[in-house]
Amino acid sequence: MKPKTLVIVCSALLILTFCMIPAGAVILEVTVRGTIADLSPADNTLTIAGPSQYGCDFGSGTSEPVCSWTPMNITTLTGTVPDAAAFQVFARNDTVVAVSLGGTGGTWIALAKTYSTGTATDYATDEVGNIGSLPTPLIGDYTVSAVTVPDCSACTGTSCTAVSSNVTISSGQMTVAQKVLRPGESLFFKGRNDDSSVNVTFVNGQALADACPGNAGLIGGVQPVSDYIVRVVPPVGMNTAAMASPAEPVSGVPSATTTTPQSSLPSAVLSVLGLAIAAIAACRIRE
Template identity: 40%
Template sequence: MTTIRFLATLALALALCVCCLPAEATLQSFTYRGYVTRIDTESGNLSMLATHQWRCTYENGTASCGWTGITPVPLMGTVPSAAAFSMILSGQVIEASSLGMPGGHWTGIGVLAPIYAEQGYFGTALVGDPGSLPVPLIDGYSVTPVTEPDCHTCTGSVCEAILARITVSRNGETVATASLYPGDTCLYLDQEDQSGVNVTFISGQASAALCPNASPFMTGPQPISIFTVLVIPRSGEVSPFPEAKTGSVSVLSVPSGSRVYLNHELVGSTPITRPGLMPGSYVVRVEKEGYLTWEKSITIHQGSSNILTAGLVSGSGSLSIKSFPWNARILLDGEMKGYTPLLIQNLPVGSHALEIEKPGYQTATKTVQVPAGSIGLVVITLTPEATEE
């Protein structure tokens, strides 16, 4: 009986311990700096030769972190998003982070550029979780995302993120905020020096602890989100790679996901970077359904990195049509639209033939212009028909 009671007590104690254990321990982060050695778009892998590791030491409760030189080691991992392949080139200096082990799956990858005046590397672009990468962005920018959970999709300590609240700061001061759903993009441009930041929220996770009635004892892996961040540096801020014989062009657009043509050849969708371009003149065209075509001629020089931002304008507009007297019949391009006063929306931008008719008045005809993305106002005063005496 004593043995049975002991075994029962032991079983109960083990059960209680299992219940108290976290679903999964927080995973250790590994971050390396080095050179891209291979990009494999088919497998989704990016390989690098790591020459430095980000390490922290602790003394009297204070952390001191920085890059430590290591024996060069090759590492490989899958990229956070296929967007990395349009932003990262073989041979570039990058920082890359992973959880649980070196490589395997990159949680964040940042493109680095040396700023000699500052005597260090600064980030010009990143894909993945911004919080996993320690190198500051160029020109004093920083991007801080806070994700909100969909509490119906939680697994353990993490949930799918339905929204990301973005704060863009420069030199410690907030310059822009935005709320992004997956697939949304925000763009901040400094009107003084024409620098800026383009942020796209691809997908993400949020902590289940933010949900109502969440257990205060739940622990587990840290939530990871995927963004793309592209910094538009001040002119001349980023030095070209030495002895580069080709140049590149990066094209952003608002909204993103627009088709990009280079010398009339479709090369992909925004945001996109095209490296390896021979010096010469190029025509960049950006198109998206429902928007006016954007086009610009550029010149590629050896070692140059050209960054273009296409602010697309809506390809439709509206007309607000009024008449004196009112209740007159409206024909636009020969088609009956209604009676004055009337607001007609979603009209193609450009010239249209307008006719205003009302019994007892002369028909008024006029060519009107529909403005892009706004409302054009048309006011017509009808002339009474002549009466016979």
């Protein structure tokens, strides 16, 4: 094969290879639940005992997925907390749902303090970190949703620093409070007649870069991760001493200090890079 033709073939092969990166490729999020065995402000870690992993069976895709918790064959899992505020929210022996990025443990990107109602569903009274990753519903029939807005002058790859977050609090199917929050700002709602309330603080976060000019259709990359602190005071009929007040603060721990989760390339991207290397090697052999 002529050198010029070989270059064209190799270039086409590389382009085709990179086109195989799926749109919106993300790093796997692993969700577990268990009991808090240890909290270490010095190491910035939280350890879960007796973890079970959350998973869903989607079947053929024609019916609702069946989701369940499966006990893991390990005794404990340890990960860094998404925000030091976790040490004021959680205490040993609390039940918790935790989400890690890229594998089990290592780095928790979201934590939920849960309360069992004696039914099949547990409810969260407190959430810390990337709240959109948590499958556990909030207590009191509340929901909190948030959409971050990118700072288009501060982007790396497919993610940008979030300049703000549009936060919505719903009671049942009705929106009861909504506000655009800047980092460090909060939204508070107490408008029902059952003495319940919700407070949401947007600490800081990330947003997808595809909303920025020139980035439409940008593919691949790591999903954005943000840090929120959510506190729900349950309806008076559900109130208990354990739920009425947060855990005792750990001495010397700030109330809202953020740590940035460490991330790596998604496995899909790594696979494509491997194919690209193989293509280059094949072209060199041809030469």
